[in-house]
Amino acid sequence: MHYKVILRILGILLMIFSISMLPPLAISFFYDDGAELAFIAGFLITLMTGFFIWIPVYRVRQDLRTRDGFLITVLFWTVLGLFGAFPFMLTDQPHLTFVDAVFESLSGLTTTGATVITGIDHLPKSILFYRQELQWLGGMGIIVLAVAILPMLGIGGMQLYRAETPGPVKDSKLTPRITETAKALWYIYLSLTIACAAGYWLAGMSLFDAISHSFSTVAIGGFSTHDASIGYFDSVAIELICIFFMTISAVNFGLHFFAWRQRSLKHYLMDPEFRFYLLTLGGITIIALFALVITNTYSPDESLRKAAFMVVSIATTTGFATADFAHWPVMLPFLLFVAAFAGGCAGSTGGGMKVIRVLLILKQGYREIQRLVHPNAIIPVKLGKKPISDKVLEAVWGFFSVYMIVFVTMLIILLATGLDQVTAWSAVGATLNNLGPGLGDVSAHYGDLNEPAKWVLCFAMLLGRLEVFTLLVLFTPIFWKR
Template sequence: MSEGVLLGERGRTLLRIFGAIVGLSALMSLPSLLYALANGEATAVAFLEAMLLSGAVGFVLWYPVRHARYELRLRDGFLIVSGVWVIAVLVAALPFMLAEPRLGLADAVFESASGLTTTGATVITGIEQLPRSVQLYRMVLHYFGGMGIVILAVAILPMLRIGGMQLFRAEATGPQKDSKLTPRIADTAKALWLVYTGLVVLCALAYWVGGMDFFDAACHAMATVATGGFSNYDASFGHFDSALLEAIAIVFMILGGLNFGLHWYAWRRATLGHYLADSEVRQFLRIVVAASLVVALSAWWGGRFEHGGEALRHSAFHVVSNLTTTGFGTTGFADWPGLAPLGLMVLSFIGGCAGSTTGGMKLARVQMIVRQGLRELKQLVHPKGQFLVKVGGKRVSESVVITVAGFCTLYVLVFVAIMLALTATGVDILTAFGATTATLNNLGPGLGEVATTFQAFDGLQLWLASFAMVAGRLEVFTLLVLLTPQFWRD
C-alpha cells in the first residue's frame, strides 16, 4: 500500500474518531436534560437542541468513514487528545449559549473549558439564581473532565479501536504514564472510572449526612472528587459555614489529590497500608500539615482571624483546596495578610500526586527536580562523587530526570508567555499573575481582579485563559507538541 493511501486512511481514521467523540460529548447534556424534563424547567429545550446539534455533527463526521482502520502511533494520540479536548470544550459551550445565562461565545467557551479542565473559574455571578439544570450541568462537566474524556472513551468505547495505550499515555497525568493497573488498557480505564465514581458517591452521601440537601451534596461531590471547584453558590463553601462539611471536603479533596492507582489497590486488596508506604503520599501530607500551620499563623498574627482555631480551620481548608487545585473557598484568601495569598497560590504549582485529578506540575515531578538540584549542589562540592536521584528509596533513571526537568522548564516558559500576553492586553501585573496561575494550574480563584470571578476579562483575555486551562489540563507537552514542525513530518 502506498504512502499516500496510508496517509488517507490515517486521516479517515482520525475523522472517524473525532466524529465519535463529538457524539459522545453530546451526552454530557443528557443528565441536565432529564433533570429539566422531570422538574418542568424551560432549559430542557436548550439542552435538547445542544444534544441534537452536536449529535448530528458527530454522525455526519463519523458515518462516511465508519469503516476506516489505521494503527495509531503515539503522535496520533497527542493529536487526538488535543483535538478531543478542543472539540469537547466547544460542544460543552453550547448549553451556556442556548440556556440561561445565555453567555456570548468567549464567555461560554471559558465556562465550559473551566468545567471540563476542572479549573472552577467562572464568569457567572448569581449562580444560585440559575436554573438547577444549569447548575447540575456545570458539575457534570467537572465529573467527565475529572478523570478525562479520552480515558472515558477508552473505557466504554473499545469498539472504536482507537489505540487505547497511545491515548492513555497522552491523557494520563504525571511522570509515570506507562503504568497500567490491569493487562488491558481499557480495563485500566474502567478500573479508574469505577474508583472515581465510587468516591463521588461516598462524598455525596457524606455531604448529605453532614447537612447539605441531596442536590447540593451530589453537585459538590462531583466538584470535590474531580478537584474542580465549581459551586452552586457565589460564596462557594462559605455559603454553608459548617466546620463539619469543610472537614468532609478536606478528606475528599485529599483523596482526589492522591494517585487513583492507590485507591484501586486499596479496593482490590482491602488494605490501607500502601498509602503511607508511598513516598509521594507522605510528602503530600507533610506539605498539607506544614503549610496549614504556616498560613494559619500568618493570618492570625496579621489580624485576619480573632481566634487561632478559626485561623487553622480556614487555613487548612484553603491549603488543601489550593494544593489539590480544587479552588473551593470559605472566606476567600486574596485579602489575607502577610504571605498567605502568595503562598496559597504557589501551592497550586505543586499540585497533587501523579495519577490524580489535580492540576499543577504534580508533586512527583517537584520532588525529582528538587532532588536533582540538590544533587548538582553536592556535585559542585564533590566533583568526583557519584550521586543518584532517588524517590521512595529507588533510583530514578537519568532519562526520567531529564524529561521532568524539560517539562518543568517548558511549564514555566508557558506560564511566563501567557502572563506576558495578558499584560500586553492591558491586565495589571497582579491580576495577570493571578489569572495565569489560576488557569494554567487549573486552580480557579486568582488574585487582583480575578480573585472571585473572571468577569473583568474581555474576549481576547478569556480566549488566552481558556487556552491556558486546556494546556494545563494536558500538561503542556500534549498540546505544544502539535506546534513543532517535527510533529508533522512523517
C-alpha cells in the same frame, strides 16, 4: 497520520458526549426552569455533528499511532469545549457570549473552576447541574472513559491513554490490559463520588447540592451551585468531608487501586510522593494558621478551620472557598497561590505541575549541591529506595522549563491586553494550574476581563489539563513530517 480513523474516533466521542446533555435536560423538565430547549438543541447539534463526521469513515479500521493519539486528545478537548458551550449560549440564564460560553465550558471540562458567571444562586437548576457534570466528566478524563469503550468498537486505546495520563511516567498500567486499567480507574472514581455525595447529604446538604458538589470535589474542580461556594453552608462537618475528599482525590489513583485490590493502606505511607504531598499540606497549614492568629484575622479556632480548608482547597487546585484568601494578611495569598503550582499527585485529578515533579526537582537540586563537595562521586537520585534514571530527570527539568516559559509568555500577552500585574500573573497561574480563583480582578470571577485575555486563558486551561507537551507538540514541524 491516519486522518480517517481520527475523524471516526472524533465522531464517536462527540456522539457519546452528546449524552451528557440528557441528565440536565431531565432536571430542567423536573424543575421546569425554562432551559429545556437549550439542552435539546445542544444535544441534537452535538449528536448530529458527531454522526456526520463518523458516517463517511465508519468502515475504516486502522491501528492508532502515538501521533494520532496526541492529535485526537487535543482535538477532542478543544471540540468538547466548543460544543459544551451551546447550553450556556442558548439559555436565557446565563445567556453567555461565545467567548464566555467557551471559557465556562473549557473551565468545567479541564476542572479549572474559573467562572465568568455571577449570580450563580439564581441560575436554573439544570445549568447548575450541567456545570458540575462537566467537571466530573473532565476530572478523570473523558479520554480514559473512551479507552474503556473504544475497544468494544474495534479501536485500540493505548495511544490515547499515554497522551492523556498526567505525570512524568506514562507507561505504567495498573492492570495488564489498558481497557481494564480504564475501568479500574472509573470504578474508583465513581465510588469516591458516591461516598462523597452520601457524606455531604448526611452532613446537611440537599440531595441536589450533595450530588453536585461531589462531582466537583472528586474532580478537583471547584465549581459550586452557590456564589459563596462551600462557605454558603457554614458547616464544620461539610468542610471536614470536603477536606477529606479533596485530599484523597489529589492522590495518585494508582495508590487507591492497590489499596482496594490488596485491602491494605501500607503502600500509601511507603510512597515518597504521598508523604511529601501530606508534609507540604501540613506545613503550609501550620504557617497559615500561625499568620492568621498573630495578625488577629480570626479567632484561634476559626483560624484553624479557615487555614485547613483553604490550604487544602488551593494547594490541591480545587478552588472551593470558605474565605476570601486573596485578602488574607502578609504573604498568605502568595504562599497559597504558589502551592497550587505543585498541585496534586501524578495520576490524580489535581492540576499543577504535580508533586512528584517538584520532589524530583528538589532531590536533583540537592544532588548538585553534593556534587560541589564531591565532584567525582556517583550520587543517584532516588524515590524511596528506587534510583530514578537520568532520562526521567531530564524530562522533568524539560517540563519545568517549558512550563515556566509558557507561563511568562502568556503573562506578557495578558499584560499587553491591559491587565494589571497581579491580575495577569494570577490569572495565568490559576488557569495553567487548573486552579480557578486568582488574585486581583479575578479573585471572584473572570467576567470582567477583555476577550483577548479570555482566549489566552482558554489556551492556558487546555495546556494545564494536557500537561503542556501534549498540546505544544502539535505546533512543532517534526510532528507533521511523514
